[in-house]
Each structure stands twice: as C-alpha cells, then as structure tokens.
Amino acid sequence: MPKRFELTAQLDHDVRDVHAALTDARYWQGRLEGSATATLQIDAPDGPGSLRVAISERTEPADLPPMVRALVRGPMIMERIDRWGPLAGNGATGEIIGGTSGIPVSFRGRTRVLPHGSGGTVLDVRGDVSVEIPVVGRQIAALATRMVAQIVERDRDALAAWLTR
Template sequence: MAKRFEYSEDIGYPVDRVHATLTDPVFWRHRFEEAPEKLTLDESGGPGTLTATMRDSISASSLPGLVRKVVSGELRVERADEWGPLDGNRADGRIRGSSTGIPVRIECASVLRASGEGSVLELIGSVEVKIPLVGGQIESLIKKLVRDMVGQDRDAIEKWLGDS
C-alpha cells in the first residue's frame, strides 16, 4: 500500500522569479553542468512551462542495507518535474519518480504559490514500493529522500536567484 506524504518549503523570493527559475532551461543545465547526459528538457508545453527529466545510476553498495538486500547491481532512477504556467500567484506541477531494480513509483502534485514577500513550494504525493515484507520500510526511506530532495531544490533555487 502506498505511503502518502506532504512537504512544503518556504522560498525567500517572489513567486514570479521562482517560477521563472523552475521553467528556465539555463537553470537546469547549470544544475547538471557536470553531468549533462543525465538531464532532458522538454519545452513543448508552451510559454512558462517546462519538463525536466533527470536520470542517475546508483551503485547497490551505496544504498542503505535494507535496500541492498533486494537490489543487485546498479539502480537506475528517474525523476520528472513538470511545471505549468504561472496563473496569477500560483503554478501547478507534477513530479514523478521511478527506478529499475526496485519496483518503485512516486507521484506528486506540486504547487508553487505566493506567500507574503516570498513563495511556498508544496508537494502532496505518494510513494509505493511493490516488494513483499520490506516494501513499506523502503517507502519510508524514499519519503525521507523526497523530503531531502525538496530542500535541495529550494537551496538551488535560492542560490541561483541570489547569484543573479
């Protein structure tokens, strides 16, 4: 059974600037400048939209012990962030994640909205790992990874905007 989660991060910049960053191919290319082959960008959704798909490989030896028990070799993970246009003080998006090696599915609705002088990035989603007995424990680990990911995204956005 899938585990649900809700996370939010305050971002110290106005929603229009944050949205412009999230839909800017230059921002994403900068984040992946050391491994550009891990990133695919799709701007076909129209102005103010972007889908950034990130792929990575993780050696089983670097995974937590619980996960190493069910994975042999390399784990390939994929994350796709989709952002729609800014509509007033809000933009809706979606984040999906999956992997090979572990039958995992992550689905999130994301919202970027204005909050005072800044913005809030909210995620509501679920993670499901279809492995008998240990799937629930792995789902808990992945929920933490998603939380960490949202914090890293916030940090990258704030650094980008602070440097510009």
C-alpha cells in the first residue's frame, strides 16, 4: 500500500533564481562533485528552461539502517530522476521518481517551485512511497518517506548554497 507524503522547503531566493539553478547542469554536477559512488546523466528533453537529471548512488550495507541491512545482500543502488519544466507564470512544475535495488521500494512525486513571501520560494513535493514487502513493508515505507524528506532538505541546502555563492 502506498504511503503518501507532502513536503515543503523554503528558500530566501527568488523563484526565477531557484528554477534557473534547478535547470542548470553545473548545479547538479556540483552537487555530486567528489562523490566516488554516484553517477549523473543530464539532458533537456523539453527544450530551454527544462532539465532531466538521473542520479544513481551506491550505498554500502554498513551505511544502511539495520532493518534495511537485514533485507539486502551487498550494496544498494539508489536511483533518482528529477525532471523540471520551464518557468511558466509564477512558478514551475516537475517530478521526482526514485527507487532502490535490493528491495522493492519506489517513490514518485510532483514537484513545484512557487513564490513565497516577499522574494522567497517554496519547494513543494507531494507524492507516494511504495514498498512491496510483506510484514515489514510499513516500517520500510516510513524509512523511505524519511529518506525522501532528507532528499528535499538536502536539495534546499544545496540550492541555498549555490544561490549565495
């Protein structure tokens, strides 16, 4: 059974600047700079002002929560695809899709950047986490939902750092 999530993160930067960062290949390349376990693919499927980013990252069993470690043999590959459309009106929409190898966990959500307050932006992510494991599926879904929340928090922090450089 899918577990629904609704996450928001606020930035003290204009929505146009946030969108420009999210659709800039250099921003994403900088995010993974120095990571020996991540790969990145970037393209602009919908033309200027759009971007599709696919990230794949390997996590060793020792770095996983004990409950997950008990279910996985060897390293886990976590995959994430972000897709952003062009700025339209006062914001932009996109999607985030992800999953893992080793255990049947996936997530999918709609993403939006919208103006917030005077000159700020809110990053809004709403979607579902699905886990297809009998008995412990709910517990894994709760962990996966926290993982998505951490992704959004890291995105906010990385965007803030990129925009204040």
